[in-house]
Amino acid sequence: MFGKGWVELDKPLLIIGNKNYSSWSLRAWLAACKANMDFEEKRIPLDTPEFSQEIVRYSPTRRVPVLQDKGRVIWDSLAIAEYANDAYAGGRLWPQDAVVRASDRAATAEMHSGFAALRGGMPMNIRASDRVVLQNDALSADIRRVIELWRTCRQEFGAGGNWLFGQFSIADAFYAPVTFRFTTYRVPLDTVEREYVNHVQSDPDVRAWVAAALEETEVIAAEEVGVAK
Ligand SMILES: N[C@@H](CCC(=O)N[C@@H](CS)C(=O)NCC(=O)O)C(=O)O
Incomplete structure (x- = not known):
């Protein structure tokens, strides 16, 4: 059903939409940057034939953002932000109290x-x-x-x-x-x-x-x- 597009990478791979338009992509991307997650990004322009063809290879919801890391797929902006925080930022992207x-x-x-x-x-x-x-x-x-x-x-x-x-x-x-x-x-x-x-x-x-x-x-x-x- 999904995962067909994945290849094993050394780094996390974040699939995003257009930087001009994709607000959900910006959320996940910014959290990943602030977590100091060293990641590759792949941009697939929204609303194009390319998007329809490509996104099925990566995302079970056919939406961006979606993250691949350690052979797993994380397909939601909040889950990606939480994961970046847990796996790469030692929890510092949430307040301690x-x-x-x-x-x-x-x-x-x-x-x-x-x-x-x-x-x-x-x-x-x-x-x-x-x-x-x-x-x-x-x-x-x-x-x-x-x-x-x-x-x-x-x-x-x-x-x-x-x-x-x-x-x-x-x-x-x-x-x-x-x-x-x-x-x-x-x-x-x-x-x-x-x-x-x-x-x-x-x-x-x-x-x-x-x-x-x-x-x-x-x-x-x-x-x-x-x-x-
Ligand atoms: N709840 C999802 C929403 C993701 C979403 O709606 N992404 C839009 C782009 S900003 C999308 O992929 N649209 C493509 C489509 O609907 O064909 C998340 O938080 O990641």
Whole structure:
């Protein structure tokens, strides 16, 4: 059923989509980078015949991201982030304190399983600017909730650094794509959340991802709807 595309590699292999569009790929990739996981990456552009042909060789869900390591397949962004943390980061991508760690997990889980209106209505397109979107109640509520969550994390847990929980943690990987949604759709931000967005987007790993996204040439038509000309 799956695994047909695998060859034994010395390093983990992370299969991702376009860096411009694939928000789930960015989450797993950033967590892997911050875990210092030495990995190969294979990019398969979304929404292409190549994607349909290739992805069946790698992913049981036919989705990216998917990771191969030690002969195993890990096919979900959160599972990849957790695995990178456990196997390569000695657990330091979650806070050490149990209660703080639970809050970090809750923030991460909220992104992984929620914010459908935000993800559907404001898709990530890093190359875009001045995008316009028809607001609706669900979308506005999602935007308000992200901002509320970021403020709470920064104020209650952020003293040790500039990430949501001070030091980089898995929650930051999960909200990194949202920072691009907010900047490309020009969502009005106050100081706390603006500083957080700036911090994420000036991170060297995030900048490397963006530089690669800017080099990509594929355009996904559906994602271009709403781009102000
Ligand atoms: N829950 C999955 C979601 C993965 C997902 O939806 N990936 C999208 C790209 S960002 C995908 O592979 N889409 C391909 C398709 O639907 O054909 C995860 O967290 O990894």
